[in-house]
Amino acid sequence: MSATIIDRKAIAADLRGAVKAETARLRAAHGLAVVLIGEDPASQFYVASKSRAVTDVGMQPFDHHLPADVSEAELLSLVHKLNADQAVHGVLVQMPLPPQIDSKLIVASIDPDKDVDGFHPLNAGRLVTGLPALAPCTPIACIKLIKSVHSSVAGCEALMVGRSHSAGNPLARLLLKENATVTIAHTRSRDLPALCRRTDILCVAIARAEYIRGDWIRSGATVIDIGINRVSAGGKSRIVGDVNFAEACKIAGAITPVPGGVGPMTIACLLFNTLRAACLQAGAAAPEVCG
Numbered sequence: 001m002s003a004t005i006i007d008r009k010a011i012a013a014d015l016r017g018a019v020k021a022e023t024a025r026l027r028a029a030h031g032l033a034v035v036l037i038g039e040d041p042a043s044q045f046y047v048a049s050k051s052r053a054v055t056d057v058g059m060q061p062f063d064h065h066l067p068a069d070v071s072e073a074e075l076l077s078l079v080h081k082l083n084a085d086q087a088v089h090g091v092l093v094q095m096p097l098p099p100q101i102d103s104k105l106i107v108a109s110i111d112p113d114k115d116v117d118g119f120h121p122l123n124a125g126r127l128v129t130g131l132p133a134l135a136p137c138t139p140i141a142c143i144k145l146i147k148s149v150h151s152s153v154a155g156c157e158a159l160m161v162g163r164s165h166s167a168g169n170p171l172a173r174l175l176l177k178e179n180a181t182v183t184i185a186h187t188r189s190r191d192l193p194a195l196c197r198r199t200d201i202l203c204v205a206i207a208r209a210e211y212i213r214g215d216w217i218r219s220g221a222t223v224i225d226i227g228i229n230r231v232s233a234g235g236k237s238r239i240v241g242d243v244n245f246a247e248a249c250k251i252a253g254a255i256t257p258v259p260g261g262v263g264p265m266t267i268a269c270l271l272f273n274t275l276r277a278a279c280l281q282a283g284a285a286a287p288e289v290c291g
Contacts, residue, residue: 003223003252004149008261011148012268019271020057030278031060032090032116032270033082037075037101038068043094050092053267059274062088072101076109083111089278090116092270113280116273119166127173134273134280138205139171141265142224143178146201149222149254154179159195161185161212161242162205167226171203187211202252204242214247223248223255226262 023030032054036047047063054061062085064078075093082091091114097103107115112122118136126133146153158180162168168184175182185195187206196202196216204212205226217223227242241258248255256262276286 003249004254006145006148006254006256006261008145008256008265011144012264015144015265015268015272016053016057019268019275022275023058026278026284029058029060029087030090030274031062031085031088032092032274033062033064033085033088035064035066035075035078035082035091035093037066037070037094038098040096043096047094050267050270053271054274057271059271060087068098069100070098072105075101075106079106079109083109083114088114089281090114090270090274092117114277116270116277118170118273124165124170127170130177134277135174136166136170137266137269137273138167138226138262139174140269140272141262142171142203142226143174144269145224145256145262145265146175146203146222147178150201152178153201156180156200157198158182158201158203159185159199160203160205161189161192161196162203162226164205167205168203171205175201175203192216202243206242208242209240210242210244212243212248214244214249214251217248217251219251220253221251223252224262225256225258228258228263 034047034050036043051061051063082088091110093106107119108121110120112120115123115134118134123133127135158175160168160172163184163186172182172184185192189195193216197218199218199221201222203224207227209229209231223243225241225243229240230237231240239259245257279286
């Protein structure tokens with residue numbers, strides 16, 4: 001068997017197109033504020049990509065670049081100003097933050113209705129209890145990729161390997177919402193290969209390069225690899241996922257590649273969340289076309 005590579009670029013383009021069309025139809029210039037601290041090249045690249053995407057769909061970017069030695073009080077002051085700014089519908093503080101700043105405090109300071117990253121404790125609680133919530137972008141992206149393969153995941157066995165608050169836990173909750181039978185595992189789980197082999201949908205986010213081997217995967221399973229790891233060999237470096245892609249392709253039915261797999265969808269889902277947040281603040285229902 002040779003796995004189908006999930007066409008994540010086309011799916012992301014479709015979602016961006018839907019967000020752009022709804023933004024134009026609603027005749028509102030939705031604003032996304034992204035706060036970048038310091039000069040980390042990877043963070044700068046991500047923020048630039050997000051700003052371009054925001055502009056492309058007709059939204060307004062509000063970018064703020066602060067020095068690496070900014071104080072926690074200064075950052076909190078900026079977040080409070082963005083919370084109060086009616087032109088700003090989404091607020092995102094790019095992680096990681098420098099050591100002098102408590103990231104949990106900053107996340108909790110963002111207005112939950114503008115929390116387009118979906119990390120605020122109130123949104124996490126809403127997601128757990130089944131209430132409407134702004135969920136993290138990466139889990140939303142994974143659900144949309146999975147649904148491009150499965151018209152329904154109801155009753156499917158789904159395994160989430162990883163338990164982070166940004167990916168693993170919220171993705172498990174979204175899979176439950178879709179009526180999948182969900183197990184959460186991690187690197188300390190007993191007989192992880194056996195857990196993987198019984199699942200229809202395998203999602204992995206453990207930050208371990210090529211940890212999941214091909215013979216752990218059930219024949220025909222859908223594999224969503226969220227991991228991004230840099231490995232070096234022979235003086236050269238490359239980016240790989242948490243799944244051994246070459247081995248998995250021989251067993252899986254469908255799989256996301258790394259790099260370029262979940263990533264493009266995550267930015268599209270950030271735009272989707274910004275549109276949802278704007279509708280929430282206006283007291284309007286989120287457009288079904290983007291659901």
